[in-house]
Amino acid sequence: xxxxxxxxxLVMWLLCLFLVFGYPLHLFSQDNDAxxxxxxxxxxxxxxxxxxVAVKIETYPATEPRVIASTYTDYSGRFSFEExxxxxxxxxxxxxxxxxxxxxxSLTDGRRVYDIKVxxxxxxxxxxxxxxIEERKTEKKPYMSTIASSRxxxxxxxxxxxxxxxxxxxxGGIRRGGANIDPVVRGFKFSQINVVIDGAQGVEGGCPxxxxxxxxxxxxxxxxxxxxxxxxxxxxxxxxxxxxINLVTKKxxxxxxxxxxxxxLRGYESNPNGHKEHFSVRGSNAHLYAQFSGSRWNYGNxxxxxxxxxxxxxxxxxxxxxxxxxxxxxxxxSLSMRRxxxxxxxPALPMDEVDDVSLLTFGEFNYTPHGQYFEKLSIxxxxxxxxHIMDNKNRPFSDTVATVSDVKALTSGIKAEAFxxxxxxxxxxxxxxxxxxxxxxxxxxxxxxxxAPVKLEDLWNNAVIDNYAAYLEYSRNFENYDIIxxxxxxxxxxxxxxxxxxxxxxxxxxxxxxxxxxxxxxSFSGGVTRHFGxxxxxxxxxxxxxxxxxxxxxxxxxxxxxxxxxxxxxPQLEPEINNQADLTFRYNNPVIGPLELNFFYAHVxxxxxxxxxxxxxxxxFTIGVLGVKEFYNADIVNIxxxxxxxxxxxxYDFGLALTASYAHATISEVTHYIRxxxxxxxxxxxxxxxxxxxxxxxxxxxxxxxxxxxxLTPTVGVRFVNDQNRVSKxxxxxxxxxxxxxxxxxxxxxxxxxxxxxxxxxxxxxxxxDHLNRRMxxxxxxxxxxxxxxxxxxxxxx
Amino acid sequence: MKNKLIYKxxxxxxxxxxxxxxxxxxxxxxxxxxxxxxxxxxxxxxxLDKNGTLTKKDVEVNSAKDIWRxxxxxxxxxxxxxxxxxxDINSSINVKIKVDxxxxxxxxxxxxTTMYVTVSGVVPEI
Numbered sequence: 001x002x003x004x005x006x007x008x009x010l011v012m013w014l015l016c017l018f019l020v021f022g023y024p025l026h027l028f029s030q031d032n033d034a035x036x037x038x039x040x041x042x043x044x045x046x047x048x049x050x051x052x053v054a055v056k057i058e059t060y061p062a063t064e065p066r067v068i069a070s071t072y073t074d075y076s077g078r079f080s081f082e083e084x085x086x087x088x089x090x091x092x093x094x095x096x097x098x099x100x101x102x103x104x105x106s107l108t109d110g111r112r113v114y115d116i117k118v119x120x121x122x123x124x125x126x127x128x129x130x131x132x133i134e135e136r137k138t139e140k141k142p143y144m145s146t147i148a149s150s151r152x153x154x155x156x157x158x159x160x161x162x163x164x165x166x167x168x169x170x171x172g173g174i175r176r177g178g179a180n181i182d183p184v185v186r187g188f189k190f191s192q193i194n195v196v197i198d199g200a201q202g203v204e205g206g207c208p209x210x211x212x213x214x215x216x217x218x219x220x221x222x223x224x225x226x227x228x229x230x231x232x233x234x235x236x237x238x239x240x241x242x243x244x245i246n247l248v249t250k251k252x253x254x255x256x257x258x259x260x261x262x263x264x265l266r267g268y269e270s271n272p273n274g275h276k277e278h279f280s281v282r283g284s285n286a287h288l289y290a291q292f293s294g295s296r297w298n299y300g301n302x303x304x305x306x307x308x309x310x311x312x313x314x315x316x317x318x319x320x321x322x323x324x325x326x327x328x329x330x331x332x333x334s335l336s337m338r339r340x341x342x343x344x345x346x347p348a349l350p351m352d353e354v355d356d357v358s359l360l361t362f363g364e365f366n367y368t369p370h371g372q373y374f375e376k377l378s379i380x381x382x383x384x385x386x387x388h389i390m391d392n393k394n395r396p397f398s399d400t401v402a403t404v405s406d407v408k409a410l411t412s413g414i415k416a417e418a419f420x421x422x423x424x425x426x427x428x429x430x431x432x433x434x435x436x437x438x439x440x441x442x443x444x445x446x447x448x449x450x451x452a453p454v455k456l457e458d459l460w461n462n463a464v465i466d467n468y469a470a471y472l473e474y475s476r477n478f479e480n481y482d483i484i485x486x487x488x489x490x491x492x493x494x495x496x497x498x499x500x501x502x503x504x505x506x507x508x509x510x511x512x513x514x515x516x517x518x519x520x521x522x523s524f525s526g527g528v529t530r531h532f533g534x535x536x537x538x539x540x541x542x543x544x545x546x547x548x549x550x551x552x553x554x555x556x557x558x559x560x561x562x563x564x565x566x567x568x569x570x571p572q573l574e575p576e577i578n579n580q581a582d583l584t585f586r587y588n589n590p591v592i593g594p595l596e597l598n599f600f601y602a603h604v605x606x607x608x609x610x611x612x613x614x615x616x617x618x619x620x621f622t623i624g625v626l627g628v629k630e631f632y633n634a635d636i637v638n639i640x641x642x643x644x645x646x647x648x649x650x651x652y653d654f655g656l657a658l659t660a661s662y663a664h665a666t667i668s669e670v671t672h673y674i675r676x677x678x679x680x681x682x683x684x685x686x687x688x689x690x691x692x693x694x695x696x697x698x699x700x701x702x703x704x705x706x707x708x709x710x711x712l713t714p715t716v717g718v719r720f721v722n723d724q725n726r727v728s729k730x731x732x733x734x735x736x737x738x739x740x741x742x743x744x745x746x747x748x749x750x751x752x753x754x755x756x757x758x759x760x761x762x763x764x765x766x767x768x769x770d771h772l773n774r775r776m777x778x779x780x781x782x783x784x785x786x787x788x789x790x791x792x793x794x795x796x797x798x
Numbered sequence: 799m800k801n802k803l804i805y806k807x808x809x810x811x812x813x814x815x816x817x818x819x820x821x822x823x824x825x826x827x828x829x830x831x832x833x834x835x836x837x838x839x840x841x842x843x844x845x846l847d848k849n850g851t852l853t854k855k856d857v858e859v860n861s862a863k864d865i866w867r868x869x870x871x872x873x874x875x876x877x878x879x880x881x882x883x884x885x886d887i888n889s890s891i892n893v894k895i896k897v898d899x900x901x902x903x904x905x906x907x908x909x910x911t912t913m914y915v916t917v918s919g920v921v922p923e924i
Contacts, residue, residue, distance in 0.1 A: 205825070353874070391875070393875050393920040398919075398920050399918070399919055399920075402877050445877055445879075447877060447879050447916075448916055448918060450881045450883070450916055451852070452844065452846065452852055452879045452881070520828035
């Protein structure tokens, strides 16, 4: 093990040396006065951006055209070639649902950057060459956002969306089992992060211990792109205190002539021994489209780096469909549903997910007149229906008390947005209503007692949260700077039926008399970006209020925290408020590629935390816990940190992607409950205690080389994670050693029909765990991550 | 054109395979036996039956060699429970749960009429 670590340290040093000395030389060796050709591709019929269009740039004129470079459009239809030396080139656009065409562009008018906009008309072999040369127009917001396309996701071995999110800078994840990793953004977690599907749909999970975070409700293969907006600024989507994650699902489009296409994915991972299959069939004509898709995951227990099996097996079966249409280029509608069946083992929780059934429905209507002032009206309605059953039957203590919990959670909502072109900018005005309902029952079977008595306990008792919101977002681009402002008002009402618990004798042992609360929250954010040629500097600031969630308000005595205490909800909690500022430097040079550097500072008021109730007030309910904590609004939490991201230009054969991130979080004053054995014996006040579950410094580097006109791309990746020695004393958090991992991938695009992605993660079989991983039940040891894992994803398109 | 056709056939075959592979097989049930022996005169027994209902019976036996048995099939992870007591101070009892013919759990007492002998658990998965 020591030898392997030494080898990895050597690899890291060599990479550092390369970055300091070799890489700049490499960049200058590729430096020249070359032109940049970039642009965006749209569906001419729907005016929507077209992703996955194969774009090739070739020499012209030539009897035998030579491909200079090739790429694919990203989720926003964009492409870029950044080192073009020729004076005249031909660009070829190819997509399975559109006719292939070429456009010749002359690069001789002295400009360095050529922006083109392409509108592809489906199935019509003529009039396709609508090319518009446009001025540069930035669409970057003044705060950090990370966006991953489906193409990037399917190149990796990911068991769920949460696992992929962990590869993004300053996004971590809490592992409790083999799947359903719970995202942490810059140290913010749970309801401090706003997770939405298709820009609107919220999901209230069933499990109080977050076996099923909202990100687990959409499979990675159904995702068109993942958008992560860091900071509290994206108020259109809701009040994400620390960040917003928007999962945009795949959706077909109308086509001029009837078309049918299909897509299949077959994946295998060696550790765990896991198979996954996903398929979709879609059809469309000039007015209607439909898609049916299904997937199945069957993963076994994985092995850690020392060969120990972790009981983490899971199966997931999903199917869904979408129908939609368009009329007169003005009206568009779609209706979709997605049904899922999950069974997941969670060795770091007291229970496993044994039967989780969800039904997500979503409807959307768009009216797009493209008027001088009125651009678009969008209405979205949704419902997320979750039925979650979990039990402790795989735990040793089920021999004494076999417990089954049954939770139903329903989230319904509607959101309407109008888009205007006014005051020389863009204005979005929206209203948003969401209703969350939750009810849960725990059945305890005392099977070591002669009459096997059964006891029923409420986890939630018909809890309901209604949220009414209205918001505005205004943005405008000036010659050298861009501005954006947003404001949001949330009226939040919560109530629950009586919160009461009786003991075996029928005597009340817990009662919360007042379960109703109403909160009015005002949130604001704003930002400005100043452009200095290739460099831009952005400053964003915001003050955002978040209402407490179902758990914080209404949970009835369960060990749902990081520390060993039963937790009790508090319906009278005040909103948590984040005051945050982000300073971002972006340098986008065609030779060097994009480079981003961000610093952030968050000052959180009314931070929701737990405080111990005296045993005379409340006895714990769970065996082995130290007592009962009630959620309350604690003191101030300060979180600071930085992020760095760099990627070489897309047209370089040799390239790299580098990210580094760090977050530092402190709670200003907190009580430490000193324990002896299973008893709290004393308390002490701690000032500036590190906040628990904050990821340590992390850096990752991917080095790749594009071969055979992008057909074959080998990639080697290194991920370095530092020790985490800043740990919470109040939460009894333990330090975590750092680690370095090496991985390798190979992406092969045979043609537009077949592609293969294969690789190996954790090549040296390192035995490690992440700082955010939870402890295995019954042990002080955190759950280890998988050891070496070979994977392959085979993708068919037709 | 020919290539395109080949790819389509290949892809459709793969999709068909995926759909066929995706067909779930049913969970295999396991045979459960509750057995009580060594009682000289008789005993009272409480057990969870095949429907998960708690059932109570008074059983009379002729000798300690008599075996009281209740058998059924159950899904893995179902709760199994049997608890018995006797009134004859000269007696003893052995309570057993078998899964697929093999002893899963058992317990015994001798000359103790005050305690119930309880054997319970969760049907293990194969």
